[in-house]
Amino acid sequence: MRQQIDALGIKGSVFVIRKGKILLNYADSNTTDTSYLINSAQKSLTAAMVMRLVQDGKLSLQDRLSKFYPEIPGAKKIKIEHLLAMRAGLHLKPGAKLGRKHFVSDQDNIACDVKKTVFDPKLLGKWHYSSLNYVYLCGIITKVTNKSYEQLFHETYVEPLKLKHTEFLWSKPHRILKSGLVPGFFYRNGHYDIIKHEAALRDAHNELGAGSVVMSNQDLAKAIRYVLTGNLLTKRSRKLLYDAQPPSYYNGGLYHNDKQKTKLANGAGEGYYTFMRTTNDAKTMIIIQSNRTRKNEFDKLKKSVNQVMRQLLESQ
Template sequence: MRQQIDALRIKGSILVIKNDKIMLNYALGNNTDTSYLINSVQKSMTAAIIMHLVQEGKLSLQDKLSKFYPQIAGAKKVRLKNLLAMTAGLDLKSGARLGQKHFVSDQDNIQHDAANTVFEPALLNKWHYSSLNYVYLCGIMSKITGQSYEQLFRDTYVRPLKLRQTEFLWSKPGKIIASHLVPGMIYRKGRYDVVKHQAALRDAHSELGAGSVVMSNHDLAKVIRYLLTGSLLTRRSRKLLYQAAPPAYYNGGFYNNIKLKTKTANGAGQGYYTFVRSTDNAKTILIIQSNKTREGEFDQLKGQINQIMLELLGRKAYSANIIG
C-alpha cells in the first residue's frame, strides 16, 4: 500500500489506520505532525455542531432559513436540512465572492453574502455544492448560542479532544507555529509558488466553517472518530445527519457510500490538499494531506485515493454510489 500511495507523488503526510491499528504513519517532505489547511473537510465538523444543537432541542432540521436571515432570497423555502445537504438552491450572484474584501467580522461577512445571494427555485431539494450553505450554518449557530463559530469549534473539538496541531488560520503567529503549519504551494510555470498568507487569510475568514482550520493527520483522525462514534452525537442524530440521496449522497459534510458504509471528505485550496476516507465505524481511516499542489490534478488524485481505500477495505470496485 505504501508503494501505491508514494506513486501518487504527493508531498505531505500520510496516516492509514486499519481495524483500529495504525498501519502507516509517515511523511514525504514534511513530518507526521505537520498541520495543513483542511479546507472543505471542515464542513463535517460544522455540520456536527449544528446537529448537536438539534439534538439539544435548540434547533430543528425543519427550521426555515427565514427564521434567522429573513432578508436572504428564498429564505422562506429553505430549511436547515437543505443547508446541511447542499440542496438549498442558493448561490452567489455572478461575479460576487464570499465575504468582504477587508475582514471586519463574521457577521459583517454574512451580511455581505446575504445581500449577494440568489435563489434558484428549480434547484431546491436538488444537490448543488456551495460553501455558502455552511457559512449560513455558522451564522445560525452563533445566533442560537451567542458564541462565535471559533468559540464553538474550540469548545466542541479542540479542548475536549486535546487537539495539539489544530488552529484557525488567523490565530496569532505563535499558535500557528506551534501547530506546525507549512505554507501552501501551487505549481505554476515550472516551479512551486508559495501562496501569500494575506490571500489565504481572506479566504479563511470568508469560508468560516468551510475552510478556516489547520489540522495534523493525528488530530483529524481523532475528530473523525469523534464525529462518527463519539459522545457528541447520538446514533439517531448521526442517522439523520448522514441520510443522503443521489446523485452525490452528500450530507453533513461527507459523501456517504451506503453500500460500502464509508464516508469521504476532500479539501483543496490555497496550495493544500486534504483527503479523508473512513468507514462508518471509524475503525479504518485513510488520511493524506499535502501542501504542494498542481492545478488540474485534484480530481485525478481523488479517484486514485478512492482505489487505495478500496484495497484497504479488501474490495475490488466501488458501488454505484458516488464517493466524492
C-alpha cells in the first residue's frame, strides 16, 4: 500500500486506517502532525453543523433562503437542502470572486457576495458546484445561533474532539505555529514558489466555511469519523444529509459512491492538496495532504487516489 501511495508522487503526509486500525501514518517532507489548509474538504464539516441545527429543530431543510437573505436573487425558490447539495442555481457574475480584497467581517463579505450573485432558474435542482452555497450556509447558521462560524466550529469539533492541530488560517501566529502548519507551494518556472500568506489569508476569509481551516491528517480523520459515526448526528440525520442524486452524487459536502459504500472529499488551493476517502462507517480511510502543488495535476491525482482506495477495499 505504501508503495502504491508513494508512486503518486505526492509530497506530504499520509494516514491510512483499515478495519479500524492504523495501517500507515507517515510523512514525506513534513511530519505526521503537520497541518494543511484543507480547502473544500471543510464543506463536509460545515454541512454537518447545518444538519445538527436541523436535527435540533432550529432550522429546516425546507426553509427558504429568503427567510435569512431575502435580497439574494431567487431566494424565495431556494431551500436549505438545495444549498447543501449544490443545487441552488446560484453562481457569481462572470469575472467576480468571493468576498472582497480587504477583509472587514464575515457579514460584510456576505453582503458583498450578494451583490455579485446570479440566480439561474434553469439550474435550480441541478448540480452546479460553487462555494457560494456554503458561504451562505455559514451566514444562515450564524443568524440562527447568534454565534460566529468560527465559534461554532470550535464548539462542534475542536473542543469535544480535543483537536490539537486544527486552527483557522487567521488564528494568532503562535497558535498557527503550534498547529504545525507548513507554507503552501506552487510549481512554476521550474521551481516551487511559496504562496504569500496575505493572499491565502484573504481567500480563506472569503471561503469561510469552504476553505478556511487547517488540520492535520489525524485531526481530520477524527472529525470525519465523528460526523459519520459519532453522536453529532443521528442515523436519520445522516441519511437525510447524504441523500444524493446523479450526476454527481454529492450532498452534505461529500461525494458518495453507493456501490462501494464510500464517501470522499477533496481540497485544493493556496498551494495545498487534501484527499480524503472513507467507508461509510469510517473504519477504512485514506487521508493524503500535501503543500506542494502543480498546475493541471489535481484531477489526475484525485482519480489516482480513488484507485488506491479501491485497492485498499479489495485487500480487506
